[in-house]
Amino acid sequence: MWSKLVVNMDNLSISRVALEEEFQDLGGRSLIAQYLIKNVPPTCDPLGEENVLLFATGIFAGTRFATANRLSVGGKSPLTGGIKESNVGGYAATLLAEHGIKLITISGLPKDDNLRILYIDKNGNANLLDANEYKGINNYEFVEKIHERFGKDLATISIGSAGERLYKCSSIQVSEYNSGHPSRAAGRGGLGAVMGSKGIKGIVIEKPEEKYEIPYKDKEKFEEICLKLNRMIAESAKKDPFHNIGTISTIEVTAPNGILPVANFSGKLFKDYKKVGANKFMENLKTRGGRNKIPCQPGCIVQCSNCYNDENGNYLTSGFEYETIAMFGPNCLISDLDAIAKMDRICDDIGVDTIETANAIAMCMEAGKINWSDADAVLNLLNEMAEGTEFGRLLGQGCEAVGKSLGVERIPVVKHQAMAAYDPRNTKGTGITYATSPMGADHTAGLTMGRAFDDSGRTAQAYASNKLQVAIAFADSMMCIMTFANMVPGVPLLAEMMAALYGGSSDFSRVASIGVKTLLTEREFNRRAGMTDADDRLPDFFYKERSFATGSKFDIHDMELRTIFDF
Amino acid sequence: MVRVNEREIEYKKGMTVADAIREAGQSIDKMTIVIVDGIVLSLDEIKSVIVEDGAFIKLLPLISGG
Ligand code: SF4
Numbered sequence: 001m002w003s004k005l006v007v008n009m010d011n012l013s014i015s016r017v018a019l020e021e022e023f024q025d026l027g028g029r030s031l032i033a034q035y036l037i038k039n040v041p042p043t044c045d046p047l048g049e050e051n052v053l054l055f056a057t058g059i060f061a062g063t064r065f066a067t068a069n070r071l072s073v074g075g076k077s078p079l080t081g082g083i084k085e086s087n088v089g090g091y092a093a094t095l096l097a098e099h100g101i102k103l104i105t106i107s108g109l110p111k112d113d114n115l116r117i118l119y120i121d122k123n124g125n126a127n128l129l130d131a132n133e134y135k136g137i138n139n140y141e142f143v144e145k146i147h148e149r150f151g152k153d154l155a156t157i158s159i160g161s162a163g164e165r166l167y168k169c170s171s172i173q174v175s176e177y178n179s180g181h182p183s184r185a186a187g188r189g190g191l192g193a194v195m196g197s198k199g200i201k202g203i204v205i206e207k208p209e210e211k212y213e214i215p216y217k218d219k220e221k222f223e224e225i226c227l228k229l230n231r232m233i234a235e236s237a238k239k240d241p242f243h244n245i246g247t248i249s250t251i252e253v254t255a256p257n258g259i260l261p262v263a264n265f266s267g268k269l270f271k272d273y274k275k276v277g278a279n280k281f282m283e284n285l286k287t288r289g290g291r292n293k294i295p296c297q298p299g300c301i302v303q304c305s306n307c308y309n310d311e312n313g314n315y316l317t318s319g320f321e322y323e324t325i326a327m328f329g330p331n332c333l334i335s336d337l338d339a340i341a342k343m344d345r346i347c348d349d350i351g352v353d354t355i356e357t358a359n360a361i362a363m364c365m366e367a368g369k370i371n372w373s374d375a376d377a378v379l380n381l382l383n384e385m386a387e388g389t390e391f392g393r394l395l396g397q398g399c400e401a402v403g404k405s406l407g408v409e410r411i412p413v414v415k416h417q418a419m420a421a422y423d424p425r426n427t428k429g430t431g432i433t434y435a436t437s438p439m440g441a442d443h444t445a446g447l448t449m450g451r452a453f454d455d456s457g458r459t460a461q462a463y464a465s466n467k468l469q470v471a472i473a474f475a476d477s478m479m480c481i482m483t484f485a486n487m488v489p490g491v492p493l494l495a496e497m498m499a500a501l502y503g504g505s506s507d508f509s510r511v512a513s514i515g516v517k518t519l520l521t522e523r524e525f526n527r528r529a530g531m532t533d534a535d536d537r538l539p540d541f542f543y544k545e546r547s548f549a550t551g552s553k554f555d556i557h558d559m560e561l562r563t564i565f566d567f
Numbered sequence: 568m569v570r571v572n573e574r575e576i577e578y579k580k581g582m583t584v585a586d587a588i589r590e591a592g593q594s595i596d597k598m599t600i601v602i603v604d605g606i607v608l609s610l611d612e613i614k615s616v617i618v619e620d621g622a623f624i625k626l627l628p629l630i631s632g633g
Pocket residue numbers: 067089090294295296297300301302303304305480481482483
């Protein structure tokens with residue numbers, strides 16, 4: 001049976017128990033939703049003792065299914081005030097699954113100011129170790145010190161100084177497979193602050209001496225379907241731009257179509273986008289010894305990750321993604337890819353969400369605190385966040401807090417969370433997802449770009465958003481969504497694989513209902529936390545200002561937004 | 568000879584990337600990333616860029632968001 005590691009920070013106790021029967025065949029986002037609604041009061045203080053920080057492996061964790069070992073981090077979000085699941089790659093979930101751990105729950109608050117590490121050794125024993133020597137250090141140094149102390153045959157989950165300072169935009173960083181760099185971020189929603197509030201600097205997971213034996217109902221059948229799906233993914237990945245180039249390739253589609261945000265979602269086009277586009281990226285990789293096609297976790301076939309070196313050929317950052325490049329780049333009118341890579345590195349190091357942080361910085365530009373295009377000024381502000389100056393701490397509270405404090409009117413947030421790199425006027429289904437997702441403005445919750453009848457038209461946008469939000473809710477429970485995109489024709493086989501693994505029905509409705517139930521549970525959590533229909537709306541300026549590229553406004557009626565989850 | 572994904576077509580002097588794609592019977596839309604000998608071209612550029620003999624044109628449909 002899968003087990004659960006229960007960590008109580010009130011009395012610093014740890015116990016390993018069997019995961020409840022009702023949760024055994026859940027995983028990832030679906031497990032987070034069901035656990036939170038049953039165990040966390042939705043009105044609790046996200047940084048208080050009633051909130052529980054969760055780490056969940058996926059439904060197919062520990063199997064050979066491609067990207068089965070994603071990690072879902074969950075809890076009540078200090079940024080949105082609602083439920084949050086943040087999905088991340090890296091090596092940690094693989095090792096947790098090899099230990100037979102499907103869920104870690106961290107509850108309560110410590111009675112002292114000490115920092116601790118949750119250490120899971122090679123025999124599966126878990127202990128809380130003193131971590132005061134790591135106080136105030138950032139993720140890269142933390143991982144280096146952990147490697148010096150315990151060796152490299154392990155995975156880390158950690159927070160930087162931002163999480164310790166309880167910044168609402170703080171991330172939880174997970175070490176990448178092979179390199180060990182803490183460059184994979186559970187970025188959205190400020191869960192790093194929840195980890196900081198519990199006094200946990202990091203979780204260190206040693207590779208187990210003995211692997212947990214997965215209790216398949218029908219292993220042969222499972223392997224047969226799994227092989228079929230993996231082959232389908234591998235075949236499709238050959239033509240996937242994320243595999244061939246990386247997620248940066250998205251800019252080649254968003255920029256000419258007015259979907260790329262420019263100058264704080266001004267609706268303008270960015271003629272210099274090629275300076276931060278795929279060709280520049282590939283050229284820099286080639287001439288400086290960087291690499292793409294890197295799997296952030298074992299067994300990933302899509303391999304969208306990368307390692308980006310500076311002009312001297314030294315490692316600068318990895319997992320350098322479209323969202324970061326778009327939001328620190330065109331949305332701040334910056335066209336210097338190396339400067340953006342430095343920003344990415346600082347964000348990963350101090351542990352902050354690049355999307356939230358870059359939007360907060362765009363607020364500073366909109367308010368005239370710093371100039372548009374001024375990359376040095378951005379780097380200075382990031383250093384202020386690292387140092388914890390008064391303004392740096394304000395930046396750490398996210399885009400909305402900064403915008404309001406500086407008197408900005410055009411603040412691109414939904415449920416207090418900043419928008420990702422898709423302008424909702426020109427991908428209206430994505431705008432509907434931003435508005436209605438229980439996660440707040442989040443591109444990974446159901447990006448409809450290219451899937452709706454006409455991205456800047458109104459037809460069938462709610463339909464596309466609904467279908468994708470359901471699909472992503474179950475995909476986030478079992479795999480990386482970039483892999484999911486490569487196996488859409490094989491989706492019905494997921495139910496057959498569940499039946500071969502856990503028993504029970506092999507009907508696709510089993511998988512679809514995981515998606516629907518997860519979404520409805522998350523919405524119910526948010527409702528009990530005090531959210532209303534008014535929270536399911538985009539900021540006013542998207543309804544009033546036209547996109548220069550297409551002339552389109554966000555004209556989806558509130559009624560459509562209100563009824564999107566009437567299944 | 569010009570290769571467009573898996574298909575090979577005859578090279579014709581002066582043909583543009585768009586011509587070659589059409590000739591190969593491939594369709595593209597705004598979600599397609601066109602790569603010619605390792606260089607990404609915009610959908611505007613493919614109408615004017617001339618293909619060289621032996622060129623390899625890759626058409627990669629963007630299927631998810633980063
Ligand atoms: S597709 Fe990319 S993000 Fe997803 S698991 Fe693979 S390398 Fe990681």
